[in-house]
Amino acid sequence: MIASLNHRRYPLHLQIATVFVALISVLGGLLSWYNYHKTSDIILEASSQLFDQFNARIEVDFIRAYEPIVQTIQLLTLEKQLIESRDLDSRLQKAPLFGMILRQKPQVTGLAVAYNNGDYFIMRPTTTEHMRGIFNAPDNAVAMADNIQSAADGSRRIDRFYFDENFALLARTDAGPSDYDPRLRPWYQQAMASDRQIGTQPYFYRFIQQVGITLAIRTPDQSAIIAADVSLDILSDSISQVTITPSSEVVLLDSQRNAVAYRDPSKLIIRGDNDAVELADLDSLGSDVLRAAAPQVRADDSTFTLDYNDDRWYGRVNLLGDGQMGFHLLTLVPESELLGAALAMRRQSLIITAILLLCAIPLTWTLAQKISRPLRQLSREATAISHFQLDQPLGLRSVISEIDDLSSSMGVMKDTLNRFLGLLRSITEETKFGPLIELIGDETRAASQADGSAIFLVGEDEQTLEAASLRMPEQAVGQGSLRHCSLNGTSQLARCVQQQETLLETVSRDTPEHPLFPLLKALQHDSINVAAIPLLNRKREAVGVLCLLFEDLSVREDSNRLAFIEALSGFASITLESRQLIRMEKALLEAFIELIASAIDAKSPHTGGHCQRVPTLTKMLARAACESDAPEFRQFRLNTEQWEELHIASWLHDCGKVTTPEYVVDKATKLETLYDRIHEIRTRFEVLKRDAEIRYWKARYGGGDDSTLRSELERELQTLDDDFAFIANCNLGGEYMEPDDQARLHRIADRTWLRTLDDSLGISWEERQRRGAAREPLPVEEKLLADKPVHIVKRAEGDCYGPDNPWGFRLDTPEHLYNRGELYNLQIPAGTLTAEERYKINDHIVQTIIMLEKLPYPRHLRRVPEIAGGHHERMDGNGYPKRLRGEEMSQAARMMAIADVFEALTAADRPYKEAKSLSQSLRIMASMRDGGHLDPDLLRLFLESGVYLRYAERYLDPKQIDEVHIEDYLGAEVH
Secondary structure, three states: OOOOOOOOEEHHHHHHHHHHHHHHHHHHHHHHHHHHHHHHHHHHEEEEEEEEHHHHHHHHHHHHHHHHHHHHHHHHHHHHHHHHHHHHHHHHOOEEEEEHHHHOOOOEEEEEEEEEEOEEEEEOOOOHHHHHHHHHHOOOOOEEEEEEEEEOOOOOOEEEEOOOOOOOOEEEEEEEEEOOOOOHHHHHHHHHHOOOEOOOOOOOOOOOOOOEEEEEEEEOOOOOOEEEEEEEEHHHHHHOOOOOOOOOEEEEOOOOOEEEEEEEHHHHEOOOOOHOOEEEHHHOOOHHHHHHHHOOOOOOOOOEEEOOOOEEEEEEEEEOOOOOOOEEEEEEEHHHHHHHHHHHHHHHHHHHHHHHHHHHHHHHHHHHHHHHHHHHHHHHHHHHOOOOOOOOOOOOOOEEEHHHHHHHHHEEEEEEHHHHHHHHHHHOOOOOHHHHHHHHHHHHHOOOOOOEEEEEOOOOOOEEEEEEEOOOOOOOOOOHOOOEOOOOEEEEEEHHHHHHHOOOEEEEEEOOOOOHHHHHHOOOOOEEEEEEEEOOOOOOOOEEEEEEEOOOOOOOOHHHHHHHHHHHHHHHHHHHHHHHHHHHHHHHHHHHHHHHHHHHHHHOOOOOOHHHHHHHHHHHHHHHHOOOOHHHHOOOOOOOHHHHHHHHHHHHHHHHHHHHOOHHOOOOOOOOOOOEEEHHHHHHHHHHHHHHHHHHHHEEEEEEEOHHHHHHHHHHHHHHHHHHHHHHHHHHOOOOOOHHHHHHHHHHOOOEEEEEOOOOOOOOOHHHHOOOOOOOOEEEEEEEOOOOOEEEEOOOHHOOOOOOOHHHHOOOOOOOEEEEHHHHHHHHOOOOOOOHHHHHHHHHHHHHHHHHHHHOOOHHHHHHHHHOOOOOOEEEEEOOOOOOEEHHHHHHHHHHHHHHHHHHHHHOOOOOOOOOOOOHHHHHHHHHHOOOOOOOHHHHHHHHHHHHHHHHHHHHHHHHOOOOOOHOOOOOOOO
């Protein structure tokens, strides 16, 4: 420990006060930002007023332009002659009135009357070349009118009229038939449903090639609608004449966020294919900032900010007028133009602050050097500590009291860390539980400079403290010198656990009840001082007690040493708990794996103890490979983690069998599913035999010759018996079925029998789905043996593995999941399994791989799926499910393949086969080796190391162990 310094010291804050120059930068910055924000607030408030004025001007222009039109169409509703007229002449008399309105209101592009009988009269100006061209108007025509009226025969035609500048009639033409009915137009329907004038959403007028709206109002007697088509170009003119800043953007929007007025009206229309026309939105006006602001624009009053092109923009959306038309005015202004004066003021303030800082730098630099020199040295020491460079002592002196105290504390910390890390390094390197306890006792004794240490752990009954370790240097004292004690007692150790705090006590001849009392006699001491420290886990539960033994009482006064011991005991208890948890979790994993394997073996008598014996045989062969000096196994050595990996993989190598249906695995005959369907076929033969007898008796009743009829009956019954015996024999699947037998099977199947009952009654929902809705009328003749659609069980879409599947499976998947057709099954050439059922059985290894690859493995167990899933692969690449070649498989997987085959051949608990003798099994395995199935080197090791015999002596019936000459099976061919 570094000694205290006696020189004069000063508080650190007195010297820090000398660097007041730093305040200049803070104050200057604060003043600059304060001025900037205050100026910005003023400008923004002024800008808000400017927005309001601009909005008010557009609103005034809007009202000035469109309010007179509303008043005009309201006055027209009082023109009874116009409204009540049903003849053309009366309507033409109002043409001068309509013409004067169009001349005084240039924004009106059409003035119309729509009658409730479907008549329609509209007048439009033709003052432009575009309008005269559309309507073929004479050059001196200033207006034209269309009258649509139904004739007596129900047809509708358009009469077109042209007027001069005095609105006198110039010409009249027949514009042809028309199917236009104003009553179907939205503006007509809206106006008829409202008791006031209405305005439509803006849309594109094809006639005038402009954006506009339709204003309409119904007459008091609801017999007609007065409507005016109004152009919105005047609003675009108003917007283009007023700007807030050079780069500001102003757009008039409708309720659908479409632009209806803009400084460039030509951009308001978007023309598509086939002359399609639509209103532009903000993304289509050609302005990047409008495009960026589009997502934030809402159809109600709102304000927002937008960061665009290294500048901040202020946006505002206002409802125009009384809101009836649904128009909104969008205004966007860049901050750099709006707040230019505020930004300039901020720049000036920053320049002034920078000048002051430059003046203060020399003084600040000098003072900072003096203050920071010891701090830099401490920083270097802290860096050395962070890199665990703890060997060099720390000797730093400073006139600043806080720095001096910090230097002293760092010296103590450095020394403590050095001792503590050395202790931790020793403890963490030990992985076994027993030696770990001994190591903790030794290291804590050495680190705390104690004369001995003892560790007591809470017993499994959680009622006692059991002695686990006693470490005494140079003393021949064993753990037997300690006695157990109750957790509920009054001893020092029990109270230490109960109170969860360190207790210091002296054990003497007067304390015979103390658990450490027998140690006094062994050491031949009169007394010993004991520091009992509770070992607590992460949940603050006691897992034991650490006892440190001292001959003197110095530990009572040394609080630093006691604190160090308590910190060390905390780490020791966590380490003990972690080791215990790891040990228990591994035991639980082992038990769970073996539980799964046992459950798979118990699921079907056909598997027997397969899942339990294959791990044993695989590890026997792996151990032989580790001990072998043969060149091919010289590099094969397994460490502890690899043995654990092989153990888990071998126990789980068939875990996918939990998904295999038992009736497929247990299928002993060709027609067997959940039951043997040979019984159904037997019943049909019984029916045929009864039918033959009935025919006999009917013939007898009809006067037939008894001798002839009896002979025919006996011959038919004998034929039926022979045919059934043949089918029953085919059902066994014992021998290869010849083509002649298959032909006879078809001849028998062609016989028919009469079914009189509905076979769709009493069946499951799933079978009804396979049968379909069609039913045959009863009675019906059916073949004796048949393959019906109901026998087909379709494969689900996800039950196929394509060439790009993530597991690398390469499988030839049958079309159907199951085919239970009677002929299909009885014609199986050999054995009892169809291709679909054999695929289902083989699918267990696919499911094994899928299931195992879903598990979260630690790094040293990540090859478990590959080892467990490769025992059905072949050396020649014709195995399954991945068709790996021998060089693509690990040696562990190839070992398991040999173990899997040998166990299956020799197992005596398979109800479908007899257990083969040792020589028969080895002969078959040698043949499989020569056929490219098994690894030749591993099979040689299997034989020469005697693994096969040791396994046989342990698991095979003595009757199976016959005489074996391994040289007969070591060659390339089977002898």
